[in-house]
Amino acid sequence: MQRNDRVNFGSKLGAILAAAGSAVGLGNIWRFPYEAGNHGGAAFILVYLACVFVMGMPIMIAEFTVGRHSKASTGKAFSVLAPGTQWKWIGFLGVLAGLLILGYYSVVAGWTLEYIVAALTGSFVDKTSADFVAIFQNFSQDPFRPLVWLLAFLLFTHFIVVKGVKDGIEKSSKVMMPMLFILIVVLACCSMSLPNAGKGLEFLLKPDFSKVNADVFLGAMGQAFFSLSLGMGCLSTYASYFGPDAKLGKTALSVGVIDTMVAIMAGLIIFPAAFSVGIQPDAGPSLIFITLPNVFQQAFGGVPFLATVFSLMFYVLLALAALTSTISLHEVVTAYLNEQFKLRRSRAAMLVTGFCLITGVLSSLSLGVWDDKILGLGFFDLLDFVTAKIMLPLSGLLVCLFVGWYLKRSLSYEELTNGGLQKASYFPLYMFILKYVAPVAIVLIFANELGLL
Ligand code: PFF
Numbered sequence: 016m017q018r019n020d021r022v023n024f025g026s027k028l029g030a031i032l033a034a035a036g037s038a039v040g041l042g043n044i045w046r047f048p049y050e051a052g053n054h055g056g057a058a059f060i061l062v063y064l065a066c067v068f069v070m071g072m073p074i075m076i077a078e079f080t081v082g083r084h085s086k087a088s089t090g091k092a093f094s095v096l097a098p099g100t101q102w103k104w105i106g107f108l109g110v111l112a113g114l115l116i117l118g119y120y121s122v123v124a125g126w127t128l129e130y131i132v133a134a135l136t137g138s139f140v141d142k143t144s145a146d147f148v149a150i151f152q153n154f155s156q157d158p159f160r161p162l163v164w165l166l167a168f169l170l171f172t173h174f175i176v177v178k179g180v181k182d183g184i185e186k187s188s189k190v191m192m193p194m195l196f197i198l199i200v201v202l203a204c205c206s207m208s209l210p211n212a213g214k215g216l217e218f219l220l221k222p223d224f225s226k227v228n229a230d231v232f233l234g235a236m237g238q239a240f241f242s243l244s245l246g247m248g249c250l251s252t253y254a255s256y257f258g259p260d261a262k263l264g265k266t267a268l269s270v271g272v273i274d275t276m277v278a279i280m281a282g283l284i285i286f287p288a289a290f291s292v293g294i295q296p297d298a299g300p301s302l303i304f305i306t307l308p309n310v311f312q313q314a315f316g317g318v319p320f321l322a323t324v325f326s327l328m329f330y331v332l333l334a335l336a337a338l339t340s341t342i343s344l345h346e347v348v349t350a351y352l353n354e355q356f357k358l359r360r361s362r363a364a365m366l367v368t369g370f371c372l373i374t375g376v377l378s379s380l381s382l383g384v385w386d387d388k389i390l391g392l393g394f395f396d397l398l399d400f401v402t403a404k405i406m407l408p409l410s411g412l413l414v415c416l417f418v419g420w421y422l423k424r425s426l427s428y429e430e431l432t433n434g435g436l437q438k439a440s441y442f443p444l445y446m447f448i449l450k451y452v453a454p455v456a457i458v459l460i461f462a463n464e465l466g467l468l
Contacts, residue, residue, distance in 0.1 A: 021086055022180045023258045029185040030261055031269045034253050036188040036339030037244045038274040041123060044333060045303045048282035050238055052218050055226035062232055066239040067271050070456055073448040074245050074411060075267040077418040080430045082254030089248025090351030105413045109248025112406040113347035118374030119398045124337035125164030126304060127330050129154060134326035139308050140319050147309045156383030165375045172341040173368040176349050177361050180256050184342055191335045198332040203283040205325060209314050215286030233463040236456060241403060242274055246411030249343040252350055263431055264439060288314045404464045412457040419449035
């Protein structure tokens, strides 16, 4: 596709919702609430807010700058902005990370579909805690069933991406994001009206500064990175579809605010319900697929219909959040194949879906029947480790260095002010963060995650 016949998002709202859709995902719902609750409640939230707004926003604006100025997907953008240099590797890193993440992320996303069906068919009614553990283990280790849902989820993603930027990504975000907001508000209100919900609120919101140490700081930064979809070129690919009048600073702020609000609201669903029935919430997949169905069953168990509706709404919420994120991951790779190799969009998307189906199947099997280890990890965990802990911070760091040190300052200024039409009084601070603060912070996250600190 040539630079001038590129499709753009049809509206500024569409652009914001699509980018927010990428950011809001499984990371907001199962990881943030647990991290916050266990690391000092409101104290963690304050640290997290600082990470999002001081570090996350500038990096997001930097990704937007790369995308909109190059008018190319991330795989090509760096070659357009810095032809003949090695900076092109940042783009390849993003494409590869997107491809690898999509495989294992879709496995978990597929589980949400199984749980939607289970909620709908009343399979959770009258079950004990032990039953919920068994249900999850039997399902996730089954060699066949999760693969059906993986395929279904990848096909949903595939068809939306094939429909294109305006009719697929933008339109679906405009439908799914409002649904997601409504569901999350309704669920949070129901959860907070349960008896003893106050204890859960206290767990999430009561500040305990004694728990804030360097580890918490670094954990919050890593979480902010993953949650805002930074370091993978998703947002820079989406920004290549922004119109000339889109305001980069404002869009980044909206995405940051939406993403953070969804994360906090997820905590307002999970903790009041868990504390109301006296169950200590835990982390990760077991929280959303073992603990929560049990919590919902007990919390609303007196009225099985209510428990069913609540569980159903929760898993639909998760599926929507995951889908808007998988779409953005898929788009990074599809757009690259489409632009770089001039493949038709449908063919490019087919290749991506096919590849992710293979990595997804391997990831899923590695949780059950396939117990070989690679570098001491199962395939699923290996993909998670390599992408989230290595590729993501590395490419985030390189983006900071690229925009902070390599790109002309005037080019960044022009993008932020839309050619001088808008004010951007924060520009010197933004550049300072990109040049110095963010790179140092990312190196620290990196070292911490690899256990070097
Ligand atoms: N931000 C998504 C989440 O919080 O679940 C995950 C994600 C999507 C990360 C897209 C990176 C990405 F490029």
